[in-house]
Amino acid sequence: xxxxxxxxxxxxxxxxxxxxxxxxxxxxxxxxxxxxxxxxxxxxxxxxxxxxxxxxxxxxxxxxxxxxxxxxxxxxxxxxxxxxxxxxxxxxxxxxxxxxxxxxxxxxxx
Amino acid sequence: xxxxxxxxxxxxxxxxxxxxxxxxxxxxxxxxxxxxxxxxxxxxxxxxxxxxxxxxxxxxxxxxxxxxxxxxxxxxxxxxxxxxxxxxxxxxxxxxxxxxxxxxxxxxxxx
Numbered sequence: 001x002x003x004x005x006x007x008x009x010x011x012x013x014x015x016x017x018x019x020x021x022x023x024x025x026x027x028x029x030x031x032x033x034x035x036x037x038x039x040x041x042x043x044x045x046x047x048x049x050x051x052x053x054x055x056x057x058x059x060x061x062x063x064x065x066x067x068x069x070x071x072x073x074x075x076x077x078x079x080x081x082x083x084x085x086x087x088x089x090x091x092x093x094x095x096x097x098x099x100x101x102x103x104x105x106x107x108x109x110x
Numbered sequence: 111x112x113x114x115x116x117x118x119x120x121x122x123x124x125x126x127x128x129x130x131x132x133x134x135x136x137x138x139x140x141x142x143x144x145x146x147x148x149x150x151x152x153x154x155x156x157x158x159x160x161x162x163x164x165x166x167x168x169x170x171x172x173x174x175x176x177x178x179x180x181x182x183x184x185x186x187x188x189x190x191x192x193x194x195x196x197x198x199x200x201x202x203x204x205x206x207x208x209x210x211x212x213x214x215x216x217x218x219x220x221x
Contacts, residue, residue: 001169002154029207030207032209032210034210041200041213041214042153042200042212044209044210044211047208089153089210096207097155097158097166097168098143098155098158098204098210099168100153100155101152102151103153
């Protein structure tokens, strides 16, 4: 039931862009994105509700394709502070569970 | 300050013992969740609760139990039936299914 994230890991140089994908087998009400630094709690980035909207948060934005049950997180002009593990969380339309994917580890080097 | 607090930060358990992890929030959130985190497996849902005195099993509820007697509190008990309890446990809360706030986690080790 966990959403599938890809890629599993990304290595970037500062200033490069990255895309992280999240795919669910179930119809979704919403998709959440979080970033977790090692040993810390996950921190909320953004939430997208069904309707196919795209959201932005500084240089981090996301889209949600309701028909395909897919979401993508876009990181542009990456900074060292972007390093961490990114999780998508999904809420299916038939339940109120918040279920997370397996994560994508992102490392940004100078 | 409003927030969600987990305690203890580190916990050691002998095989065959039950242990209880505490989770308290003062955000007035209705929903609370417990997740288990193992390397390479992301966050897996153990139990969740949308209202007081009601909770539902997540994907890996076997060997765990919870209670929700107060809106602010959602303790998790790891029972001796849980075969591999060593993990990082995260508690979260949210207003309905909006942004979830996480506690700092409890690292449980079986010795």
